[in-house]
Amino acid sequence: MTQARELPRNETGIATVKGILAQRFGPAFDEGRSMREQHGHTTTLIPNQPPDAVVFPGSEDDVREIVRVCADHSVPIIPFGAGTSLEGHVNAPAGGVSIDFREMKRVKAVHAEDMDVVVEPGITRKELNAELRATGLFFPIDPGADASLGGMAATRASGTNAVRYGTMKDNVLALRAVLPNGGVATTARRARKTSAGYDLTRLMVGSEGTLGIITELTLKLHGVPEAMSSAVCSFPTEEAACGAVIAAFQHGVPVARIELMDALAVEAVNAYSKLSLPVSPLLLLEFHGSAESVKEQAELFAEIAGDAGSTAFEWTADAEARTKLWQARHDGAWAISALRPEKKMIATDVCVPVSRLAEAVTRAREEAVRLDILSPIVGHVGDGNFHCTPLADPNDPEETARVDGYLRFLSELAIELDGTCTGEHGVGQGKMKYLDTELGPAALDAMRAIKSAIDPLNIFNPGKIIQ
Amino acid sequence: MTQARELPRNETGIATVKGILAQRFGPAFDEGRSMREQHGHTTTLIPNQPPDAVVFPGSEDDVREIVRVCADHSVPIIPFGAGTSLEGHVNAPAGGVSIDFREMKRVKAVHAEDMDVVVEPGITRKELNAELRATGLFFPIDPGADASLGGMAATRASGTNAVRYGTMKDNVLALRAVLPNGGVATTARRARKTSAGYDLTRLMVGSEGTLGIITELTLKLHGVPEAMSSAVCSFPTEEAACGAVIAAFQHGVPVARIELMDALAVEAVNAYSKLSLPVSPLLLLEFHGSAESVKEQAELFAEIAGDAGSTAFEWTADAEARTKLWQARHDGAWAISALRPEKKMIATDVCVPVSRLAEAVTRAREEAVRLDILSPIVGHVGDGNFHCTPLADPNDPEETARVDGYLRFLSELAIELDGTCTGEHGVGQGKMKYLDTELGPAALDAMRAIKSAIDPLNIFNPGKIIQ
Numbered sequence: 001m002t003q004a005r006e007l008p009r010n011e012t013g014i015a016t017v018k019g020i021l022a023q024r025f026g027p028a029f030d031e032g033r034s035m036r037e038q039h040g041h042t043t044t045l046i047p048n049q050p051p052d053a054v055v056f057p058g059s060e061d062d063v064r065e066i067v068r069v070c071a072d073h074s075v076p077i078i079p080f081g082a083g084t085s086l087e088g089h090v091n092a093p094a095g096g097v098s099i100d101f102r103e104m105k106r107v108k109a110v111h112a113e114d115m116d117v118v119v120e121p122g123i124t125r126k127e128l129n130a131e132l133r134a135t136g137l138f139f140p141i142d143p144g145a146d147a148s149l150g151g152m153a154a155t156r157a158s159g160t161n162a163v164r165y166g167t168m169k170d171n172v173l174a175l176r177a178v179l180p181n182g183g184v185a186t187t188a189r190r191a192r193k194t195s196a197g198y199d200l201t202r203l204m205v206g207s208e209g210t211l212g213i214i215t216e217l218t219l220k221l222h223g224v225p226e227a228m229s230s231a232v233c234s235f236p237t238e239e240a241a242c243g244a245v246i247a248a249f250q251h252g253v254p255v256a257r258i259e260l261m262d263a264l265a266v267e268a269v270n271a272y273s274k275l276s277l278p279v280s281p282l283l284l285l286e287f288h289g290s291a292e293s294v295k296e297q298a299e300l301f302a303e304i305a306g307d308a309g310s311t312a313f314e315w316t317a318d319a320e321a322r323t324k325l326w327q328a329r330h331d332g333a334w335a336i337s338a339l340r341p342e343k344k345m346i347a348t349d350v351c352v353p354v355s356r357l358a359e360a361v362t363r364a365r366e367e368a369v370r371l372d373i374l375s376p377i378v379g380h381v382g383d384g385n386f387h388c389t390p391l392a393d394p395n396d397p398e399e400t401a402r403v404d405g406y407l408r409f410l411s412e413l414a415i416e417l418d419g420t421c422t423g424e425h426g427v428g429q430g431k432m433k434y435l436d437t438e439l440g441p442a443a444l445d446a447m448r449a450i451k452s453a454i455d456p457l458n459i460f461n462p463g464k465i466i467q
Numbered sequence: 468m469t470q471a472r473e474l475p476r477n478e479t480g481i482a483t484v485k486g487i488l489a490q491r492f493g494p495a496f497d498e499g500r501s502m503r504e505q506h507g508h509t510t511t512l513i514p515n516q517p518p519d520a521v522v523f524p525g526s527e528d529d530v531r532e533i534v535r536v537c538a539d540h541s542v543p544i545i546p547f548g549a550g551t552s553l554e555g556h557v558n559a560p561a562g563g564v565s566i567d568f569r570e571m572k573r574v575k576a577v578h579a580e581d582m583d584v585v586v587e588p589g590i591t592r593k594e595l596n597a598e599l600r601a602t603g604l605f606f607p608i609d610p611g612a613d614a615s616l617g618g619m620a621a622t623r624a625s626g627t628n629a630v631r632y633g634t635m636k637d638n639v640l641a642l643r644a645v646l647p648n649g650g651v652a653t654t655a656r657r658a659r660k661t662s663a664g665y666d667l668t669r670l671m672v673g674s675e676g677t678l679g680i681i682t683e684l685t686l687k688l689h690g691v692p693e694a695m696s697s698a699v700c701s702f703p704t705e706e707a708a709c710g711a712v713i714a715a716f717q718h719g720v721p722v723a724r725i726e727l728m729d730a731l732a733v734e735a736v737n738a739y740s741k742l743s744l745p746v747s748p749l750l751l752l753e754f755h756g757s758a759e760s761v762k763e764q765a766e767l768f769a770e771i772a773g774d775a776g777s778t779a780f781e782w783t784a785d786a787e788a789r790t791k792l793w794q795a796r797h798d799g800a801w802a803i804s805a806l807r808p809e810k811k812m813i814a815t816d817v818c819v820p821v822s823r824l825a826e827a828v829t830r831a832r833e834e835a836v837r838l839d840i841l842s843p844i845v846g847h848v849g850d851g852n853f854h855c856t857p858l859a860d861p862n863d864p865e866e867t868a869r870v871d872g873y874l875r876f877l878s879e880l881a882i883e884l885d886g887t888c889t890g891e892h893g894v895g896q897g898k899m900k901y902l903d904t905e906l907g908p909a910a911l912d913a914m915r916a917i918k919s920a921i922d923p924l925n926i927f928n929p930g931k932i933i934q
Contacts, residue, residue, distance in 0.1 A: 111822060112717075113717075114820040114822045115716065116820075136717070155662060156662040156666070166637075167660050169666065170637060179913060181912075183913075185907075185913050186907050187910060188887070188906070189885050189886055190820045190885040190886070191818040191819055191820060191852075191885070192818065192821065192850035192851050192852075192890075193625060193629060193818055193852060193890050194887040194889065194890060195622060195624075195673055195890060195894070196889050196898070196906065197673070197894055197902055197906065197910075198670060198673065198914045198917060198932070199636065199672065199673050200910055202636065202669030203666060203669070203670055206665065206666050207665055211665075223716075223719040226719070246580050250582070251690070252689075252692070252693070252756075296759075351659065353578065353581040353658060354580060355580035383659035384659050385658075385659075385660060414658075415656070418656050418657040419656055419657070419658040420655070420661040420663045423658060423659075423662060424660065425662060426662040427662070427663060434663075438656060439654070439656075439663065439664065440653050441650070442651055442652040443652040445650060446650075446667060447664055447665045447667070450670075450920055452920065453916040453917055453919065453920035454913060454917070465664050465665070466664065
């Protein structure tokens with residue numbers, strides 16, 4: 001097991017806070033075991049560390065009150081969105097109170113002319129896009145899971161179409177966050193750009209609940225593209241596929257999504273989604289634009305892929321065929337799990353410069369073979385980000401140890417290739433041990449200085465990102 | 468005069484530091500009056516506050532040494548790029564040492580496949596683009612002045628084509644910065660995206676030298692577009708012009724630049740650049756893409772502009788005509804100054820949500836008339852950012868006071884309309900007084916906490932952004 005570390009618990013404080021919050025929040029307070037275990041939910045090798053209680057605030061004022069009570073008694077607070085994070089972000093290694101935002105899902109304002117929206121943090125991306133349906137606008141960031149917007153901001157999420165629309169850091173215009181001292185910081189106003197002081201928006205985005213608890217987000221929206229088309233493109237090797245990706249960006253093809261699957265992932269997806277894709281490295285693409293431009297983009301890409309050695313290229317603007325293909329990609333995690341139903345799939349993510357991607361993927365595959373681990377690879381290759389998904393039997397400590405070693409190998413490999421141990425999942429508990437190698441002591445000291453300055457009692461999601 | 472405030476000087480420390488640095492840096496150390504005054508350069512109503520000495524480091528190690536010496540004696544350090552900042556950023560209200568980066572202009576690595584470049588901070592954007600010419604890549608951010616990249620990052624600069632390519636916050640992948648404790652922080656590695664801890668890159672970008680001294684930047688590059696075309700489009704009112712801007716973005720026209728000039732600015736540009744543009748509110752546009760797509764974009768925009776009431780539309784893909792037009796726009800500051808050569812042009816910048824832009828521009832114009840101030844307006848209206856450029860006779864205290872009042876009116880107007888007192892010039896000394904109204908005390912307290920945590924002696928560019 002990678003990180004079972006418990007932190008010291010403030011038992012007296014926790015007991016006092018539970019009493020106060022139970023009385024204050026009544027039915028919106030829960031300390032039942034199963035509720036607590038759901039909120040220490042983790043999808044990795046990291047063990048579940050449940051909080052001592054879960055509170056469901058209905059407003060920013062509720063959040064402030066919880067923070068004040070917890071601060072008065074030095075009790076940890078862990079914000080919780082949809083519980084889809086992957087590195088133990090919602091675990092409670094020192095106990096404390098989980099704040100679940102499921103009651104804070106309002107869309108507070110849609111500014112269609114400005115192409116932005118103001119939301120509460122608990123709304124999920126699918127819920128938000130459903131609410132936006134009539135406007136012709138949408139929120140593009142798509143990490144696969146139907147995560148909450150607050151959680152996506154807190155982990156600096158991205159996903160399949162970041163290559164065109166950016167990540168959460170690019171799509172949060174402003175936010176409000178309750179700080180450990182009980183104040184509520186407005187990080188920016190609604191202007192499209194600003195140079196007014198330190199970029200607190202970007203500091204909060206990706207801080208994983210360790211600096212502030214997000215209570216409102218102002219998000220950039222984008223126009224729903226007039227047309228979309230998809231393409232599938234097979235290659236003899238990952239090198240050839242990555243070569244096509246590099247060439248496409250150099251030619252300025254404005255690809256909206258560009259996903260790599262290795263042969264093993266293709267096999268899994270074929271079996272699960274009843275497809276018959278050629279079993280070799282494959283790029284799955286989506287183009288957004290006018291009807292004419294998506295055709296033009298696909299043709300240009302086909303030519304580039306041919307030059308790079310692609311063996312098959314198919315494209316479609318048909319909505320049904322497109323949806324089926326992308327559904328298969330989104331079901332990739334289920335498909336991979338289904339390869340060995342008795343095992344657990346561990347999703348990890350690393351990101352390297354695109355020029356190093358072929359080497360990274362090849363070495364990742366070779367190491368999995370060497371360690372005798374089944375580990376398909378899928379990736380958002382437009383930005384050099386890829387996921388390895390090793391399968392491990394949780395009841396087999398020897399296999400678990402091999403997978404754990406593989407996870408370490410992958411992070412160290414990415415760092416060696418001038419990349420990062422996490423492109424989009426975040427640090428949580430699982431990746432803390434790599435930050436020093438990745439960024440060095442001066443950057444980590446600066447992060448620690450910021451953390452102590454904002455949260456001197458260390459009550460906001462302790463035991464995450466930095467010690 | 469707006470902000471003549473001097474801060475307490477540490478005379479003993481300054482004298483000691485000057486002695487040490489003079490001996491260590493020899494000819495790369497200068498304490499002559501004219502050199503010092505150039506480095507307290509300001510283009511506003513804020514008086515010149517020269518540093519006590521100027522040092523020209525040749526390497527990051529030199530910068531670390533200067534920081535160590537200054538930290539040992541609690542002496543301020545003010546980083547200096549090309550000296551084109553506009554809000555007193557390089558003034559030395561407590562004295563101290565200016566670090567001029569003119570000797571640190573190297574391009575350390577071009578990664579064409581990854582479309583990024585690693586540079587020293589002293590290189591200017593024109594110098595960088597000249598070095599990149601053979602690669603087919605370019606760095607797009609264009610604030611008008613030929614600023615240094617370090618300065619552009621420090622002030623979170625943007626400019627005319629931010630609407631397509633983003634601002635400095637979007638185009639700095641990573642940086643190295645010497646911190647007040649002498650450590651050198653690497654904020655990120657070269658991967659295209661990362662979720663590895665606090666976003667120190669974005670914290671440094673826009674921190675105006677108050678948190679770290681940038682010694683290296685890794686910048687995103689973009690492919691030189693295959694084709695460019697320009698268009699000029701006149702409107703009866705600013706409202707009509709702004710309506711066209713909003714509609715264009717809702718239709719997803721990927722405009723690369725979209726600039727507004729009010730009638731007064733058009734008059735100035737006509738006179739200065741010998742053009743005969745219709746004297747009424749005008750949009751100046753640039754489209755980037757394939758030969759076919761720039762034509763398609765221009766046609767679509769012409770249609771949208773017609774619907775919004777445009778009275779004239781002309782477009783050209785001819786390089787010479789295009790260059791002449793944009794040169795005229797870039798010479799706008801000279802053109803406006805030439806309206807009244809005996810006066811000084813004060814450039815200010817505010818930014819509002821695009822839906823409020825017409826109201827903001829109209830009220831800005833009306834207030835200038837009421838105050839009897841000549842103040843043309845030009846703006847990067849795709850993102851709601853506009854510049855008012857009042858002309859004031861520095862020897863006329865009454866007119867100077869009126870212009871000062873006008874600057875205050877503009878910042879307060881932008882904030883009232885849910886915008887910011889600065890979209891791209893930064894806070895420096897000039898805009899400090901508006902931050903509390905714009906962001907509120909909790910955000911400012913958080914900024915102060917971060918500043919004290921990173922720079923407890925307050926030696927990095929003191930008297931800027933926050934008290």
